[in-house]
Amino acid sequence: MSKKILTTPIKNEDLESLTIGDVVFLNGYLVTSRDDVHHRHITQGKELPVDLAGKAIFHAGPIMQEKKDEPGKYEVISIGPTTSMRMEKLQKEFIEATGLKLVVGKGGMGPKTAEACQANKTVHTVFPGGCAVLAASRVEEVESVEWLDLGMPEAMWVMRVKEFGPLIVSIDTKGNNLFEKNKAMFNEKKETVVAEIIKHVDYLD
Amino acid sequence: MDLNTQREHFIDVMAKFTGYAGKHLPDDVIAKLEELRSQEDTPMAKLVYDAMFDDLKMAHELNRPACQDTGVIQYFVQVGSKFPMIDEIESCLVEAVKKATIESPLRHNCVEIFDEKNTGNNVGTRIPWIDWEVVPHNDEVKIYMYMAGGGCSLPGTAKVLMPLEGYDGAVKFIFDQITSYGINACPPLLVGIGIAGSVEVAAKLSKKALLRPIGTHNSNTRGAELEAMIEKGLNDIEIGPGGLTGKNSVMGVNIEQAGRHPATIAVGLSTGCWAHRRALIKFDSSLEYEIISHKGAVL
Numbered sequence: 170m171s172k173k174i175l176t177t178p179i180k181n182e183d184l185e186s187l188t189i190g191d192v193v194f195l196n197g198y199l200v201t202s203r204d205d206v207h208h209r210h211i212t213q214g215k216e217l218p219v220d221l222a223g224k225a226i227f228h229a230g231p232i233m234q235e236k237k238d239e240p241g242k243y244e245v246i247s248i249g250p251t252t253s254m255r256m257e258k259l260q261k262e263f264i265e266a267t268g269l270k271l272v273v274g275k276g277g278m279g280p281k282t283a284e285a286c287q288a289n290k291t292v293h294t295v296f297p298g299g300c301a302v303l304a305a306s307r308v309e310e311v312e313s314v315e316w317l318d319l320g321m322p323e324a325m326w327v328m329r330v331k332e333f334g335p336l337i338v339s340i341d342t343k344g345n346n347l348f349e350k351n352k353a354m355f356n357e358k359k360e361t362v363v364a365e366i367i368k369h370v371d372y373l374d
Numbered sequence: 375m376d377l378n379t380q381r382e383h384f385i386d387v388m389a390k391f392t393g394y395a396g397k398h399l400p401d402d403v404i405a406k407l408e409e410l411r412s413q414e415d416t417p418m419a420k421l422v423y424d425a426m427f428d429d430l431k432m433a434h435e436l437n438r439p440a441c442q443d444t445g446v447i448q449y450f451v452q453v454g455s456k457f458p459m460i461d462e463i464e465s466c467l468v469e470a471v472k473k474a475t476i477e478s479p480l481r482h483n484c485v486e487i488f489d490e491k492n493t494g495n496n497v498g499t500r501i502p503w504i505d506w507e508v509v510p511h512n513d514e515v516k517i518y519m520y521m522a523g524g525g526c527s528l529p530g531t532a533k534v535l536m537p538l539e540g541y542d543g544a545v546k547f548i549f550d551q552i553t554s555y556g557i558n559a560c561p562p563l564l565v566g567i568g569i570a571g572s573v574e575v576a577a578k579l580s581k582k583a584l585l586r587p588i589g590t591h592n593s594n595t596r597g598a599e600l601e602a603m604i605e606k607g608l609n610d611i612e613i614g615p616g617g618l619t620g621k622n623s624v625m626g627v628n629i630e631q632a633g634r635h636p637a638t639i640a641v642g643l644s645t646g647c648w649a650h651r652r653a654l655i656k657f658d659s660s661l662e663y664e665i666i667s668h669k670g671a672v673l
Contacts, residue, residue, distance in 0.1 A: 190418070192421065229442065230442065230443065230481065231442050231481070232438075232439060232442050232444070232479055232480070232481045234479060246438050246439065246442075246479060247433075247438050247439045247440070247441065247442035247481075248442050249441050249442045249443070251443070251524065251525060252524065252525045252528060252558050252559070253558070254558050255528075275525065275558065275560070275616075276525075276557060276558025276559075276616075276617055277557070277558060277617070295616065295618075297421075297422045297425035297426060297429075297615075297616055298525065298560035298616055298647070298648075299426065299429065299440065299441040299560050299647060299648060299649040300425045300426060300428070300429035300441075301429065301433075301438075301439065301440065301441045301442040301443075302429050302432040302433045302436060302438050302439075302440060303425055303428050303429040303432055305438070306432060319492075320482055320485070320491075320492030320494065321481060321482045321492070321494075322481055322482065322483070322492075323492075335421055335425065337418070337421075337616075337618065347618075348557065348558075348617060351557070351613075351617065351618070351619055352553065352554070352557065354619075355553045355557065355611050355612075355613060356553055358610060358611045358612070359549050359550075359553050359611055362549070362607040362608075362610050362611060363545060363546055363549050363607070365607070366545050366603050366604065366607050367541075367542040367545055367546075369599075369603060370540070370541035370542060370545060370600065370603075371540065371541070371542075372540075372541055372596060373537065373540060
């Protein structure tokens with residue numbers, strides 16, 4: 170199987186053939202945006218310092234280190250994905266407001282995001298959780314940082330990445346949702362499993 | 375050694391130890407992950423395990439934290455009442471965290487409540503979190519370090535059940551939480567459960583259960599059986615690495631208990647992600663140390 174690579178600016182047609190469970194890689198701009206960035210832009214109405222149209226955002230709070238010889242320039246030490254579900258509350262509005270095309274995170278997102286992905290031709294993908302040095306190795310350069318007053322994890326780190334992945338498609342442009350599908354399966358199995366266990370736990374005298 | 379030199383030594387060792395534990399997983403976790411990885415046969419589960427082991431290798435080679443979320447630093451201290459530096463431990467641990475934050479480095483993970491500002495050095499109100507147990511007639515100290523990451527702290531919960539809801543109620547409560555919140559918390563998880571009479575005791579014991587090595591068992595026969603039943607049950611759900619389905623769901627299930635009130639059964643849940651950064655160090659009365667969780671570790 171050939172390696173599917175998305176390059177920013179990402180166009181709708183680059184995404185429309187993708188289906189949940191597919192594996193892709195990213196070239197170009199990846200910008201960290203998590204809880205506080207979503208809150209500032211959507212809830213507090215502050216203008217974003219970075220144009221995200223056609224770009225990818227990363228639900229991630231990295232460890233960055235300022236370069237000793239170049240003040241204001243940073244090197245990424247570790248950068249893995251954070252729990253995407255935390256952004257469910259504002260992700261739809263954030264997608265609509267920015268025109269971003271790819272969300273990279275960890276774990277599933279809910280029906281509101283799936284709706285926004287379908288309506289705006291956007292895709293949510295997951296990078297394997299905890300694999301932060303692997304992810305850092307795919308970052309070519311940290312170009313800039315905005316809203317650093319939010320602190321290191323919450324700031325917007327603008328990065329250029331090369332073959333960043335593996336990214337597993339978890340919500341596609343048809344609105345299919347891999348984790349919701351898995352969850353339904355897990356819940357079905359759970360019923361059987363729990364029914365069996367509770368036969369054996371009447372410890373009351 | 376005078377007191378200042380002793381303090382410097384203790385701070386230096388604890389800073390290096392804390393940083394080290396963010397870059398290398400403990401022996402029991404590595405062994406379990408290797409075992410679980412070998413059982414997977416789908417491309418998706420293999421892809422995720424490959425990424426995990428590549429990451430651990432690179433973290434080791436490049437001397438970097440394996441996961442960017444180096445957590446809120448928590449120390450669980452078992453101190454002998456005769457340990458000569460008992461008065462110095464707390465202030466030394468605070469200094470060690472500040473030092474590790476710069477030297478390791480660690481991510482800045484302490485946001486003050488109400489002020490909503492990141493302190494920038496992982497130290498803040500009651501942080502690092504320090505839990506104390508005093509061991510009588512003993513002159514050593516054992517310190518567990520745990521990096522409480524955001525992702526694996528999110529599924530944390532506790533509830534007080536009525537006795538007629540029984541252990542059934544506790545089992546359902548655990549399974550509901552793992553199949554919803556747990557799948558996003560970087561499985562395979564280590565599941566810590568506390569059972570007690572009130573909510574704070576159950577919650578604290580659930581975290582202490584995560585400190586116990588994988589493969590050890592509850593001190594009570596029924597408790598050990600319940601651990602095994604929940605572990606098998608969760609694995610049969612086949613959540614897989616990253617929640618993307620696979621042969622297993624968890625690295626283990628550890629339960630700790632305290633006597634309950636006749637009218638309550640409290641249950642607490644804490645989860646550890648696959649990158650379970652838990653480490654144990656022991657100092658004797660002359661501050662010679664031994665790292666118990668990571669054999670052959672060199673700070």
